[in-house]
Amino acid sequence: VGLALLAGVILATRERFVLAALVIALGGLVKLVALLGLAALVVWIWRKRGPRPAAISTAVAGGVLAAGYAMSGGLDALKPLREARLQMSRNSIWLLTGPEGRTNLFGLDRVQLSPDFLQPVATLSTIAVLVLAGILIYGRLRDRTPTLVVGSALVAYLLVATYVLPWYVAWALPVLVLEWRSGLTRLVLAQSALYLLA
Secondary structure (H helix, E strand, O other), X not given: OHHHHHHHHHHHHOOOHHHHHHHHHHHHHHOOOHHHHHHHHHHHHHHHHOHHHHHHXXXXXXXXXXXXXXXXXXXXXXXXXXXXXXXXXXXXXXXXXXXXXXXXXXXXXXXXXXXXXHHHHHHHHHHHHHHHHHHHHHOOOOOOOOHHHHXXXXXXXHHHOOOOOHHHXXXXXXXXXXXXXXXXXXXXHHHHHHHHHO
Protein backbone atom coordinates (compact mmCIF):
# COMPACT_ATOMS: atom_id res chain seq x y z
CA VAL A 1 0.00 0.00 0.00
CA GLY A 2 2.79 2.40 0.93
CA LEU A 3 4.68 1.54 -2.25
CA ALA A 4 1.57 2.03 -4.41
CA LEU A 5 0.93 5.45 -2.86
CA LEU A 6 4.59 6.44 -3.28
CA ALA A 7 4.63 5.33 -6.93
CA GLY A 8 1.34 7.15 -7.53
CA VAL A 9 2.68 10.40 -6.07
CA ILE A 10 5.89 10.18 -8.09
CA LEU A 11 3.95 9.46 -11.30
CA ALA A 12 1.53 12.33 -10.60
CA THR A 13 4.46 14.68 -9.96
CA ARG A 14 5.62 13.77 -13.48
CA GLU A 15 2.07 14.44 -14.75
CA ARG A 16 1.34 10.80 -15.54
CA PHE A 17 -2.00 11.03 -13.83
CA VAL A 18 -3.69 7.96 -15.33
CA LEU A 19 -0.80 5.69 -14.35
CA ALA A 20 -0.75 7.27 -10.90
CA ALA A 21 -4.45 6.51 -10.39
CA LEU A 22 -4.02 2.97 -11.74
CA VAL A 23 -1.14 2.21 -9.34
CA ILE A 24 -2.97 3.60 -6.30
CA ALA A 25 -6.12 1.68 -7.28
CA LEU A 26 -4.03 -1.52 -7.30
CA GLY A 27 -2.92 -0.59 -3.78
CA GLY A 28 -6.59 -0.10 -2.93
CA LEU A 29 -7.24 -3.72 -3.91
CA VAL A 30 -4.77 -4.70 -1.19
CA LYS A 31 -6.16 -2.33 1.47
CA LEU A 32 -9.10 0.00 0.89
CA VAL A 33 -7.50 2.77 2.93
CA ALA A 34 -5.38 3.56 -0.15
CA LEU A 35 -8.55 4.96 -1.71
CA LEU A 36 -8.27 7.91 0.68
CA GLY A 37 -4.98 8.73 -1.01
CA LEU A 38 -6.54 8.19 -4.43
CA ALA A 39 -9.41 10.57 -3.67
CA ALA A 40 -6.94 13.18 -2.42
CA LEU A 41 -4.85 12.79 -5.56
CA VAL A 42 -7.89 13.20 -7.83
CA VAL A 43 -8.87 16.40 -6.00
CA TRP A 44 -5.30 17.71 -6.42
CA ILE A 45 -5.34 16.82 -10.15
CA TRP A 46 -8.69 18.60 -10.53
CA ARG A 47 -7.30 21.70 -8.84
CA LYS A 48 -4.05 21.72 -10.82
CA ARG A 49 -5.09 20.50 -14.29
CA GLY A 50 -8.87 20.69 -14.42
CA PRO A 51 -11.79 18.26 -14.53
CA ARG A 52 -10.84 16.24 -17.62
CA PRO A 53 -7.59 14.65 -16.32
CA ALA A 54 -9.26 14.14 -12.93
CA ALA A 55 -12.27 12.41 -14.53
CA ILE A 56 -10.09 10.16 -16.72
CA SER A 57 -7.94 9.20 -13.72
CA THR A 58 -11.06 8.45 -11.67
CA ALA A 59 -12.53 6.31 -14.47
CA VAL A 60 -9.32 4.27 -14.82
CA ALA A 61 -9.08 3.74 -11.05
CA GLY A 62 -12.77 2.80 -10.91
CA GLY A 63 -12.27 0.29 -13.70
CA VAL A 64 -9.33 -1.33 -11.91
CA LEU A 65 -11.29 -1.56 -8.65
CA ALA A 66 -14.40 -2.91 -10.39
CA ALA A 67 -12.38 -5.55 -12.25
CA GLY A 68 -10.52 -6.55 -9.09
CA TYR A 69 -13.70 -6.97 -7.08
CA ALA A 70 -15.49 -8.73 -9.94
CA MET A 71 -12.70 -11.33 -10.03
CA SER A 72 -12.77 -11.81 -6.26
CA GLY A 73 -16.49 -12.33 -5.70
CA GLY A 74 -17.98 -8.88 -6.11
CA LEU A 75 -19.39 -7.17 -3.05
CA ASP A 76 -19.03 -10.40 -1.06
CA ALA A 77 -15.31 -9.58 -0.92
CA LEU A 78 -16.21 -6.63 1.33
CA LYS A 79 -17.94 -8.84 3.91
CA PRO A 80 -14.85 -9.14 6.16
CA LEU A 81 -14.61 -5.34 6.21
CA ARG A 82 -18.21 -4.98 7.27
CA GLU A 83 -17.63 -7.49 10.07
CA ALA A 84 -14.37 -5.84 11.20
CA ARG A 85 -16.06 -2.43 11.32
CA LEU A 86 -16.92 -2.95 14.99
CA GLN A 87 -13.37 -3.65 16.15
CA MET A 88 -11.34 -1.11 18.07
CA SER A 89 -7.61 -1.24 18.67
CA ARG A 90 -6.07 -0.40 22.04
CA ASN A 91 -4.47 2.71 20.47
CA SER A 92 -7.72 4.24 19.26
CA ILE A 93 -8.50 7.71 20.60
CA TRP A 94 -12.16 6.65 20.56
CA LEU A 95 -11.53 4.58 23.68
CA LEU A 96 -11.51 7.90 25.54
CA THR A 97 -15.22 8.22 24.80
CA GLY A 98 -16.00 4.86 26.38
CA PRO A 99 -17.33 4.15 29.85
CA GLU A 100 -13.88 3.74 31.41
CA GLY A 101 -12.22 6.57 29.47
CA ARG A 102 -8.46 6.92 29.92
CA THR A 103 -7.92 3.51 31.55
CA ASN A 104 -8.77 1.81 28.25
CA LEU A 105 -6.30 3.76 26.12
CA PHE A 106 -3.12 1.88 25.14
CA GLY A 107 -4.51 -1.29 26.68
CA LEU A 108 -4.01 -0.20 30.30
CA ASP A 109 -7.16 -2.11 31.08
CA ARG A 110 -8.76 -4.75 28.85
CA VAL A 111 -12.47 -4.02 28.72
CA GLN A 112 -15.06 -5.69 26.52
CA LEU A 113 -16.83 -2.98 24.54
CA SER A 114 -20.48 -3.49 23.73
CA PRO A 115 -21.89 -3.26 20.19
CA ASP A 116 -24.13 -0.45 21.50
CA PHE A 117 -20.96 1.58 22.10
CA LEU A 118 -19.04 0.41 19.03
CA GLN A 119 -21.71 1.00 16.35
CA PRO A 120 -22.11 4.77 16.82
CA VAL A 121 -18.39 5.21 17.41
CA ALA A 122 -17.59 3.41 14.14
CA THR A 123 -19.91 5.79 12.29
CA LEU A 124 -18.49 8.86 14.05
CA SER A 125 -14.97 7.68 13.31
CA THR A 126 -15.70 7.33 9.60
CA ILE A 127 -17.16 10.83 9.52
CA ALA A 128 -14.19 12.19 11.51
CA VAL A 129 -11.69 10.58 9.12
CA LEU A 130 -13.41 12.11 6.10
CA VAL A 131 -13.78 15.56 7.67
CA LEU A 132 -10.19 15.67 8.95
CA ALA A 133 -8.90 14.40 5.59
CA GLY A 134 -10.86 17.13 3.84
CA ILE A 135 -9.45 19.82 6.12
CA LEU A 136 -5.86 18.59 5.79
CA ILE A 137 -6.14 18.16 2.02
CA TYR A 138 -7.72 21.57 1.51
CA GLY A 139 -4.75 23.22 3.21
CA ARG A 140 -2.37 21.57 0.73
CA LEU A 141 -4.17 21.88 -2.61
CA ARG A 142 -1.87 24.67 -3.77
CA ASP A 143 1.26 22.56 -3.27
CA ARG A 144 3.38 22.00 -6.36
CA THR A 145 3.36 18.23 -5.82
CA PRO A 146 0.67 15.93 -4.40
CA THR A 147 3.00 14.54 -1.73
CA LEU A 148 1.44 16.15 1.33
CA VAL A 149 -2.05 16.04 -0.19
CA VAL A 150 -1.94 12.25 -0.43
CA GLY A 151 -0.03 11.96 2.85
CA SER A 152 -2.64 14.10 4.63
CA ALA A 153 -5.45 11.75 3.66
CA LEU A 154 -3.64 8.83 5.26
CA VAL A 155 -2.68 10.84 8.33
CA ALA A 156 -6.36 11.57 8.93
CA TYR A 157 -7.00 7.83 9.09
CA LEU A 158 -4.03 7.24 11.39
CA LEU A 159 -5.21 9.93 13.80
CA VAL A 160 -8.95 9.28 14.14
CA ALA A 161 -9.81 5.77 12.93
CA THR A 162 -11.16 3.25 15.40
CA TYR A 163 -8.65 0.56 14.48
CA VAL A 164 -5.04 1.72 14.14
CA LEU A 165 -1.94 -0.39 14.70
CA PRO A 166 1.64 0.93 15.02
CA TRP A 167 2.74 -0.42 11.65
CA TYR A 168 -0.10 1.28 9.77
CA VAL A 169 2.26 4.22 9.50
CA ALA A 170 3.96 2.21 6.73
CA TRP A 171 1.06 3.22 4.47
CA ALA A 172 1.87 6.93 4.77
CA LEU A 173 5.55 7.09 5.59
CA PRO A 174 6.98 6.27 2.14
CA VAL A 175 5.09 9.25 0.71
CA LEU A 176 5.76 11.55 3.65
CA VAL A 177 9.49 10.88 3.52
CA LEU A 178 9.50 12.85 0.26
CA GLU A 179 8.71 15.86 2.50
CA TRP A 180 10.62 14.63 5.55
CA ARG A 181 10.91 18.08 7.14
CA SER A 182 7.16 18.66 7.25
CA GLY A 183 5.30 18.73 10.54
CA LEU A 184 2.98 16.06 9.19
CA THR A 185 5.86 13.60 8.78
CA ARG A 186 7.13 14.32 12.29
CA LEU A 187 3.63 13.87 13.70
CA VAL A 188 3.29 10.45 12.06
CA LEU A 189 6.71 9.34 13.32
CA ALA A 190 5.88 10.49 16.86
CA GLN A 191 2.50 8.76 16.79
CA SER A 192 4.01 5.51 15.55
CA ALA A 193 6.75 5.63 18.21
CA LEU A 194 4.16 6.24 20.93
CA TYR A 195 2.02 3.34 19.72
CA LEU A 196 5.02 1.01 19.54
CA LEU A 197 6.05 1.94 23.08
CA ALA A 198 2.51 1.43 24.32
